[in-house]
Ligand SMILES: Nc1ncnc2c1ncn2[C@@H]1O[C@H](COP(=O)(O)OP(=O)(O)OP(=O)(O)O)[C@@H](O)[C@H]1O
C-alpha cells in the first residue's frame with residue numbers, strides 16, 4: 193500500500209512538472225530558445241494568487257484566474273521586450289538573456305514581497321474540513337490537492353492536444369515551429385504566434401504555481417527555480433519540442449523522484465533523477481518521444 | 490497592358506554579399522515569365538524579395554498597383570501572390586491535408602473544403618495520401634504538395650522556384666503540364682528553372698540573370714533561338 197501511496201504522490205508531483213514542462217517545450221518548439229525565466233513565472237503566479245486570497249480575501253478561483261492573467265501578460269511582455277529584439281541573435285545571447293530575465297524576476301519579487309516565506313493557503317479542504325479521501329480502510333490516503341493536480345494536468349493535456357491538432361491557430365503554431373519562412377508565406381503572423389505561445393505557456397505556469405504551492409506551501413522568491421529546472425529536465429527527457437513528450441517526461445520524472453526519495457535516499461533523489469536523464473539521453477539523444485525527421489532531397 | 494508585377498531596381502544584400510544588383514523586370518497579366526540563370530545568379534533571392542522574406546535596399550516591388558515595400562511578409566499572400574519556395578519547404582511533420590489547410594490560412598472558413606476538392610482533383614496522388622505525414626512523401630509528391638498548398642490561396646500570381654528540381658523526367662513533364670493548365674485557367678506565373686529548355690518553351694517571355702543582374706531578355710522563342718543562350722544554358 194505504501195508503494196501505491198508513493199506512486200500516487202509521484203504522479204501528482206510529476207503532473208506539476210508536466211504542466212511546467214509544457215511551457216518549456218512549446219516555447220522551445222516555436223522560438224527555438226530555452227526560456228529559463230519560465231520557472232520564475234511560476235513563482236509570480238503563486239504570489240499573485242497568495243495575495244489575492246490571503247490579503248484581499250478573494251475566492252481561490254478568482255485568485256487563480258488573476259494569477260493566470262498576470263502571468264500571461266508577464267510572459268508576453270518579457271517576450272516582447274527581452275526576446276523579440278534578439279530573434280536574429282545567436283542562441284547563446286538569447287540563453288544569457290533568459291537567465292538575466294530569471295534573476296530580474298527573482299529580485300523584483302524580493303523587493304516587492306521580501307524574502308520572508310509566505311505560507312500558502314490550502315484551498316483543497318472539503319466542507320467537513322477533510323483534506324483528502326481514504327481508501328482501503330485508511331491505508332491509502334489521497335489528498336484533494338493530489339487528486340486535483342492530476343485531473344488538472346490531464347485536462348490541460350487534452351486541451352492542448354485538441355488545440356494543436358484541430359484548431360487553425362494550433363496548426364499554425366506547429367507550422368511556425370517547423371519553418372517560420374514557409375509559415376509566413378502561408379500568411380501566418382509568426383510574431384503573433386510566438387507571442388501567443390508565450391502567453392499559453394505562462395498561463396499554464398500560473399496554474400502550476402498554484403498547484404505547486406498547494407502541495408508544498410512555503411512561498412519564497414526562489415520557489416520557482418528548482419521546479420523550473422526539473423521541468424526543463426522533464427521536457428528534455430520526453431523530447432524537447434514534443435507536447436506528449438513533456439507530459440510523459442514530467443510524469444516519469446515526478447515518479448522517479450518520489451521513489452528515489454522513498455527507497456534510496458532523500459539527499460540523493462535529485463542525483464538519481466539526473467542520472468536517469470543522462471542514461472535516457474545516451475540511449476535516445478532526442479529524448480523519449482523526440483523525433484528526428486530527415487529531409488528529402 | 491498594365492503589368493501585374495513590376496520590379497524596379499532592387500538591390501539585395503546578404504550581409505556584405507551584394508546578391509542582386511539593380512534588377513528590374515515586369516510580369517503582365519496572364520503571362521508565363523521565366524527567370525533563368527546559372528547557380529548563384531540570384532533567382533531565388535529575387536523571388537524571396539518579391540514575397541517579402543528578404544528586403545531590397547533600393548527600388549520597389551509593385552503588385553497590382555500596390556507598393557509591397559511596406560507590407561509585412563505574412564500579409565503578402567492575401568494580396569494574391571504565392572510562392573512555391575526552392576526546396577519545397579512543406580511542413581514535414583504535418584499531414585498532407587494539414588499542409589493544404591495552411592495554404593488556405595488567409596482564406597475564409599467556408600471555401601476551404603471546396604478548395605481542397607479542387608486541389609485534390611488536380612493532384613489525385615495527394616488525395617490518396619491526405620492523412621499521410623508530409624515527411625514520408627516522395628520528393629515528387631512533396632513538390633505536388635508544395636504547389637497544391639500555394640494554389641489553396643487563389644493566387645493571381647504564382648511564383649515557382651525550381652519546381653522540377655530532383656524529379657524524374659516523367660514527373661517534370663507532369664509539373665510542366667500543370668503549369669500550362671494553370672496558365673490556361675488564367676493564373677499568371679513567374680517561373681524560375683534550371684531546366685532552361687523546358688522553361689523557355691512554356692514561357693511567353695524570359696529574363697536571363699547573371700551574377701545578380703539581368704543580362705538579356707526576350708520572348709521565350711527568341712531566347713531559345715539565341716546562340717549565346719543556347720551556348721550558356723541549353724547545352725550548346
Ligand atoms: N543566406 C545567404 N547568405 C549569404 N549569401 C547567400 C545566401 N543565400 C544566397 N546567397 C548568395 O546569393 C547569391 C544568389 O543566390 P540565390 O540563391 O538567389 O541563387 P539562385 O540563382 O537561386 O541559384 P540556384 O540556381 O543554385 O538556386 C549566391 O551567390 C549565394 O551565394
Ligand SMILES: [Mg+2]
Nearest residue numbers: 532533534575
Ligand atoms: Mg535558387
